[in-house]
Amino acid sequence: METMKAIVKETPGPGAKVKEVPLPEPGPGDVLIKVINASICGTDVHIYTWDPWAASRIKPPIIFGHEFVGEVVEVGKDVKSVKPGDYVSAETHIACGHCYMCRTGNSHICLNVRILGVDVNGAFAQYISVPEANVWKTDRSIPPEIASMQEPFGNAVHATLIEDVAGKTVSIFGCGPIGLMSIAVARASGASRIFAVEPHRMRLELAEKMGATHLIDPERDDPVQVILDETGGVGVDVFLEMSGNQKAIEQGMKSLRKGGRVSFLGIPGGPITFDFANDIVFKGAVMYGVNGRKMFDTWYRLTELLRSERVDLSPLVTHRFGFDDIHKAMDLLIKKEACKIVLTPE
Amino acid sequence: METMKAIVKETPGPGAKVKEVPLPEPGPGDVLIKVINASICGTDVHIYTWDPWAASRIKPPIIFGHEFVGEVVEVGKDVKSVKPGDYVSAETHIACGHCYMCRTGNSHICLNVRILGVDVNGAFAQYISVPEANVWKTDRSIPPEIASMQEPFGNAVHATLIEDVAGKTVSIFGCGPIGLMSIAVARASGASRIFAVEPHRMRLELAEKMGATHLIDPERDDPVQVILDETGGVGVDVFLEMSGNQKAIEQGMKSLRKGGRVSFLGIPGGPITFDFANDIVFKGAVMYGVNGRKMFDTWYRLTELLRSERVDLSPLVTHRFGFDDIHKAMDLLIKKEACKIVLTPE
């Protein structure tokens, strides 16, 4: 076997092509993995639709996709910690290993990071080659569909648990997949009341399934008012920003208590404006920009949460397709009629 | 009505007497509370049996008992935040308000602390007078039996959550009431695997009810071996020491992973010896002595955990008695045939 099926962005512009491409050839420090399942991320939709970010970042031709689980079929000669047959996923941030961030335990924000399926060939393929340092051995008790979502789940774990939430009140603005996963993490980690804010109906229903205690449609109710009412006028302890939306950010800050904590994960298309004096300085807010996952603290913790069944991600998988149905899958995601779609190479 | 029924340590020596005593007279900053339920702490057993600690600390005559819930019946003229009819419990550490600890948000370890039911009259009475600053307004949704245990539950919350436990493995050595509560807190806060170590059978059964995933009887199995086996030889992330026992402390340290966290809450009768080089220095252990509850961070968090039903303490209440049965209650506790006993004044 010398070729494999893959979903390829062949040229700049919208769309993608399912085609036969050469098998990747792993280098001495790489691991060749047969993909069992891959799941589709919002980033993949941006690449597919060729939005301005994609146009500025992606250099076709490239196999995209980065969330996956598979089985090791071959390892380079320098690889020590992984062997054929291992059930694995991968951290998608390929770190340089030499920069300040990498040498201080922060390789998730490596100064020279390259990303699987964005800067190098990714996971929408029958096989993927990944550097050993990025491979994450996965517990067989975690089924492939769930295991293929470990990477975005890691985002949710890192954002939610950057400070603890046990016995605390939490707001989550934006219930895309990572927002929904964050609800489950907050719930499993002892958050007492979880306010999910999201205009889209299907997502709000999923928010409830994941453990939100209060569902707020911001097109119907004012989230600030609801949250202040429910918290005795004080506001929530923790605000998880998962929308990248100007108005949501404003409302999230206004409904945060003094001295409260924020994780900013959602990525807006443009600049964001703050009522800086009131919502940051006088509020004594503690705010974290959250990107990626701690390597590999977050992976250990997410493994424990999944393996112990403290978190169940299965409600998020709304659709399953083969590679050939990628256009149908993308269409559903663009229309926001799906949450997580899991792909199978065949 | 000028007298009330109370359980009194009248003179130095074992035992206690149920008798009529004068009603307390609240000062201008005090709150008079009608006790609904009081629960018995290990400290109360020490006072009852008159162990060496009690003999050195307690100055009879004194009404003992400090865990309770009740209703405000009268407030002093300077009291602003509480009013008659409020459903309340109390923090038992009466802080001076002026020392270094009090002025830096650490009044739980006040340099001049006095303790309810130890240094001043306590809660085994129909009425108790408490300084306003110690009163904790309690949510009516928390039933009196549970609400009477907020103080020891606060110990468990503080010890368990001094650093977070979500997605982490936890060992708990010693399953007295606070150890058992800690299991529930760890469980509610996302701990993935919880190793309960306790030789007493009834307690181990309660450990399972509270959420322990692994039950270890140290008289049958070696806790160090079991924990290392189950954690791939690495050890647990978190060790909660609730026994005050030399051997348990040794085993807890040996089964802690490098860089792991310890909360020391159990109080031994004498000095404790460590394999200092291996178990502290080379291990890079992070260790906290834990005393009391953060005032009032811990109370807010424990309220959220109880009100949201993330934690259910009801299995711990093994017996209920009136004041007149105090000797029967003490007898059960001394024989370790009870866990939590809740008293009713009548």
Place this chain on the structure above:
Amino acid sequence: METMKAIVKETPGPGAKVKEVPLPEPGPGDVLIKVINASICGTDVHIYTWDPWAASRIKPPIIFGHEFVGEVVEVGKDVKSVKPGDYVSAETHIACGHCYMCRTGNSHICLNVRILGVDVNGAFAQYISVPEANVWKTDRSIPPEIASMQEPFGNAVHATLIEDVAGKTVSIFGCGPIGLMSIAVARASGASRIFAVEPHRMRLELAEKMGATHLIDPERDDPVQVILDETGGVGVDVFLEMSGNQKAIEQGMKSLRKGGRVSFLGIPGGPITFDFANDIVFKGAVMYGVNGRKMFDTWYRLTELLRSERVDLSPLVTHRFGFDDIHKAMDLLIKKEACKIVLTPE
């Protein structure tokens, strides 16, 4: 003696009047202090010039001024920790003592805070009455001029040391008095390189005296370029925002390293816009809004820094006046020809 000299904002509008007013009458929990020195804060200038903030917040007539040191002359009957003759300053945030923030060790951001010289009569007077809880006993080794600046110095200590700076690089945008004090704190606390960014010449000269290692006039050089050049393209570890200026905030964020820490203390007149995706999310920034001083952690630490002479604030005192020269003093500050001006009641 029944009246005293004070600087009073008598009616809405610019200016202030030096006049005789009745002596304050301390309540049972208050402390009457004879003012030795008071120093002028930027807030006092806002009140004097009657800017929009002042117009919306200040209710004349009021004695303004809040930075001071003095000697206790009388205490209310409930006061326990202070006595006549004590050399004292005061925390200016009068906290309610009952709200969530106050009960969790965060009374500096009390939900019901009132501020000396803003909401209640202040320190530009021969005498001031302050609640016991706000009084700070000051070490006699700290001379009055310096001791009168403890409050703003506390702002600098809190902002600078909210996370540590030892062996780290620091940028400070805005070298007003608190920015300059922050330079001294950073210097005393082990910051290795301190980049002071300030367009005003006199302030930049003071920045050097306080310990800045790199002086940047943003009207001549691009701070982002200078800082990146000096830090190998990585950026500084810590950004202290002391300007409240849109452009400075942008430059401070751009010259911060990934994963770096920010303290936002400067207060802008309007909203502030961020390159949110790049400067917050992808950067993994850790950001703190900083208001006031931790009560009283910050006061203990600032005392140690001053008493041990690790910090010398004396270069900041550029002028000294009696109350009658308040107009001259304000004029200098408005023209930015003075840094700290210390007033003497006579």
Place this chain on the structure above:
Amino acid sequence: METMKAIVKETPGPGAKVKEVPLPEPGPGDVLIKVINASICGTDVHIYTWDPWAASRIKPPIIFGHEFVGEVVEVGKDVKSVKPGDYVSAETHIACGHCYMCRTGNSHICLNVRILGVDVNGAFAQYISVPEANVWKTDRSIPPEIASMQEPFGNAVHATLIEDVAGKTVSIFGCGPIGLMSIAVARASGASRIFAVEPHRMRLELAEKMGATHLIDPERDDPVQVILDETGGVGVDVFLEMSGNQKAIEQGMKSLRKGGRVSFLGIPGGPITFDFANDIVFKGAVMYGVNGRKMFDTWYRLTELLRSERVDLSPLVTHRFGFDDIHKAMDLLIKKEACKIVLTPE
């Protein structure tokens, strides 16, 4: 040139031999360094005298020594971040890169650590081969004598700054080289009062040079009494344990304030006993076992402290010798007549 001069432990037992040995041959990931200076650690003295620890750990023949600085002369073919001519030192903990600790940013406590000069050939040689990941590029502004002490200085930096010390009081028990370096770190990082406790006169004099404000000879004065007297009976904020001595540990704990922080770095020969109830639990102590240096956070910070001249280690170098004088050097150290001895290969 095929051989080099080295100091070798040839066979089990006391002593060492200066002899010609083959040059090390660096592997593909290794860096060959020409040693400029090496300094002698207490561990080297243990190896030399062949104490019980050495007898159980060291497998002769081995070149010992691990503190050094030199110049790169050759790099293996896979090495990317270092090149011939670079001025370098090295982290001495060779981490496996695959264990839990290594994958969570804690490779300083790697589960499979091997140590330069202990488990593999070390630095008392004209040349040393070190894995690329361990090499630390050193700023040329740091002179070789000082640069050769970066490794133990890193211990001091890690122990002292594990929580910050600015505006805090610090006790240091044990003024060997790392204790003395810790004094300098504390001083540079804003500690206000530094209590050095040490019975040996020369060391106490060095403690003063490094910045201690209070010198305590425990054979003459009671450290607990002195420290409590000087801190108003409260105790110090931070206790740095650098002695490994039972009595010092007791005294250090007794003179620590409630809620204070401890770093345990000194390594005792046997177990250590604590007044556990009073000095740990009721005290609410926060205690860290400290081993090695954070890789490479600590190295970045120590570089900044040295390069900016915030810390001057030069007073610690009491003697300089060539390799041939190793016996004389060891003799001085055994008799405690030297602090740091720097060796030159010639």
